[in-house]
Amino acid sequence: MKKGIGCGVLMLLLVACTARPQRPTVQSPLPTTVAGLAASIAAAAHRSDHESDSKVRGELAAEASRDAEACLAREPQSAACLYGQAVALGLETKAHPTRAGELLNNMLKALASAEAADPNYDQAGPARVRALVLIRAPGWPLGPGDPDAGLAAARRAVTLQPQYPPNLLALAEALAKTGDANGARESYARARDAAQTLPSTADRDGWLREADLGLQRK
Secondary structure, eight states: OOSOOOTTSOTTTSOOOOOOOOOOOSOOOOOSSHHHHHHHHHHHHHHHHTOOOHHHHHHHHHHHHHHHHHHHHHOTTOHHHHHHHHHHHHHHHHHOGGGHHHHHHHHHHHHHHHHHHOTTHHHHHHHHHHHHHHHHSOBTTTSOBOHHHHHHHHHHHHHHSTTOHHHHHHHHHHHHHTTOHHHHHHHHHHHHHHHHTSOOOHHHHHHHHHHHHHHHOO
8 A cells, every 4th residue: 555545534534536436336356465455445545535425435445444354364563454454444434424433533543553563654654644634533522633633743744754745735734723824834835846846647736736725725
């Protein structure tokens, strides 16, 4: 799972996405390796990112949960499997919003374990995704939201992988959430500059759009 996880992880908490591609509803066969299982979870998150049908989102969440359990059964301390478990719990949150509090708390625990196992996994993904959950989730007693803790996690991600645009975007959002408008604009500008150095892809174009929107905010 080397590709950055986007808004498919937490549709209720992360940014909205564009129209979805069609996909069959038949469950894919279970991969046989940790790398294959991690990639399958990432693919489910990407498909869910573009899915408007709640039934299909539920199927994707179940598929990701199946793969995460299989991955953890093979290597319970692997960063790939722990991160995959966190992603799967994010998809469960999207599919079952009435259980969001419980699922998000479990997601944060899985992300903490993944960060302890390999903080650089998925370009500092454990800290980055943790930051987004803490920034966007409601606070106690409704949820685990904590903007200050989210800012600390975003700073860790940028320290580890300072040129990865999603880390800079997460930091910008955390700074804006905690009242540092100037710091947020600086981070959005850094994210835009970093994205512009990359080859043109759908991900890169999305990061540029997010940075531009952030820079336009007062």
